[in-house]
Amino acid sequence: xxxxxxxxxxxxxxxxxxxASLIEVTLDEYLKNNSLSLKIRDNGKGIExxxxxxxxxxxxxxxxxxxxxxxxxxLAQAAEEAGGELKITSSVETGTEITxxxxxxxxxxxxxxxxxxxxxxxxxxxxxxxxIFYSHNKNxxxxxxxxxxxxxxxxxxxxxxxxxxxxxxxxxxESLNExxxxxx
Amino acid sequence: xxxxKIGDLEKIREKVRKTSNLRKGQARANITVHMGTCxxxxxxxxxxxxxxxxxxxxxxxxxxxxxxxxxxxxSKEPMITIEIKGEPPVKYGDLTKDRMxxxxxxxxxxxxxxxxxxxxxxxxxxx
Numbered sequence: 050x051x052x053x054x055x056x057x058x059x060x061x062x063x064x065x066x067x068x069a070s071l072i073e074v075t076l077d078e079y080l081k082n083n084s085l086s087l088k089i090r091d092n093g094k095g096i097e098x099x100x101x102x103x104x105x106x107x108x109x110x111x112x113x114x115x116x117x118x119x120x121x122x123x124l125a126q127a128a129e130e131a132g133g134e135l136k137i138t139s140s141v142e143t144g145t146e147i148t149x150x151x152x153x154x155x156x157x158x159x160x161x162x163x164x165x166x167x168x169x170x171x172x173x174x175x176x177x178x179x180x181i182f183y184s185h186n187k188n189x190x191x192x193x194x195x196x197x198x199x200x201x202x203x204x205x206x207x208x209x210x211x212x213x214x215x216x217x218x219x220x221x222x223e224s225l226n227e228x229x230x231x232x233x
Numbered sequence: 234x235x236x237x238k239i240g241d242l243e244k245i246r247e248k249v250r251k252t253s254n255l256r257k258g259q260a261r262a263n264i265t266v267h268m269g270t271c272x273x274x275x276x277x278x279x280x281x282x283x284x285x286x287x288x289x290x291x292x293x294x295x296x297x298x299x300x301x302x303x304x305x306x307x308s309k310e311p312m313i314t315i316e317i318k319g320e321p322p323v324k325y326g327d328l329t330k331d332r333m334x335x336x337x338x339x340x341x342x343x344x345x346x347x348x349x350x351x352x353x354x355x356x357x358x359x360x
Contacts, residue, residue: 050274059273066302119270170281174266174300199242206246209297211289216245 050123052162053087059120060089060147061171061181067093069144071180076161078153078187084133085153090146096139104137124149131158165221169214172196176208190228194221261295262341265314269303275310276328283330284313287337296341309352315340321355 050056057074064072069091077086096104103109107122124147125135132152139145151158168183176196183194199217200208207213266272266281284298304312309326315336316322323346325336332350339345346354 055273055278058268058278059270062268062273062300062302065300123270166278166282169285170278170300173281173285173298174268202242203246206249210249211285211294212245212249213242214285215289216242 050127050159052160053127054162054164054167056120056124056127056149056159057087057089057164058167058170060124061091061167063120064089064091064093064145065175065179067091067095067145069093070178071182073182074184076164076183076185078185080153080188083153085151085158087149087151088146090144092144095141095144096137097141101137101139105135121147127151127159131155164225165218168194168221169218172217173209173214185225185228187228187231190231192224192228194224259295260297261318262297263316264296264298264341265301265316266298267302267304267310267312267314268300269307269310271303271307272310272312277311279330280311280313280328280333283333284337287334287341291342293341306352312352317344323354324352325350326352 050059053076061072061074071092073088073090075086075088075090077084077088079086100109100111105122105125107119121135121137128135128149128151132155133150135150136148137145164183164185168181171179171181180196180200181194182197185192196208203213208217264284266277266284268277268281281298281300287293288296288298301314304314304324306312306326311328312324312326313328313333313336314322314324317340323340325332325347327350328336336347336350339347
């Protein structure tokens with residue numbers, strides 16, 4: 050994976066496969082502490098206790114017809130290479146929460162990449178059934194994207210309509226650029 | 234806390250409501266982008282974004298795009314499956330943006346399978 054936005058897309062696909070109807074992605078950039086934290090929380094079916102200990106083993110998966118599961122091990126590797134770590138908490142009642150922490154200015158910390166593209170691709174593919182809440186904080190400047198609010202505004206129009214997607218992508222890009230410039 | 238500026242959303246909603254005729258189950262075609270870890274690492278997101286751009290640019294409103302996990306041919310990623318209503322699904326592999334553009338113009342718009350880039354048709358016919 051070249052950047053963090055691709056890791057987000059990958060981990061969110063896990064949440065979708067776990068039957069989640071709401072996925073919350075939080076990116077916190079604390080430049081004072083020199084840290085970058087990525088949290089992905091879902092309300093999917095969770096991971097059974099007996100499987101948690103194997104979750105970072107790339108040759109362990111519960112997927113039928115597959116022998117490998119690389120998504121989480123790759124994110125863990127990305128975090129560790131940038132002086133951080135990956136934590137997973139999960140229960141079958143509440144779902145799964147993944148937190149990856151990176152040293153912000155670590156030379157091996159992957160760039161954020163194109164978050165707007167990741168969000169729009171998810172909305173385009175799964176937006177009718179799935180809700181996505183994205184929050185990005187950089188040095189006190191925050192941005193929130195919540196498909197539940199957008200859907201409320203759209204009423205009888207589908208959120209995955211091409212023109213709506215184009216509009217949302219442009220707006221997300223602008224907002225993210227704003228907090229990037231202000232936060233630097 | 235800054236929320237997404239959605240001031241113009243109502244205007245676009247009105248415009249879309251008048252022109253869009255796609256209802257659930259009415260899509261002429263369904264395109265699945267394989268978004269397993271292997272697909273994403275090989276560039277599936279670029280393929281997906283290109284598809285969305287082409288759909289928007291060509292003002293197509295009867296094609297749905299969705300995603301799925303790994304299809305089991307990791308070395309052939311990025312991959313998509315195109316299902317035109319009433320026809321067997323066609324899998325395309327080793328995609329690039331250029332190839333995707335050609336497949337979109339030929340298969341989605343004109344209805345002709347691009348055999349050069351096809352991996353399989355249905356579950357029996359393999360190229």
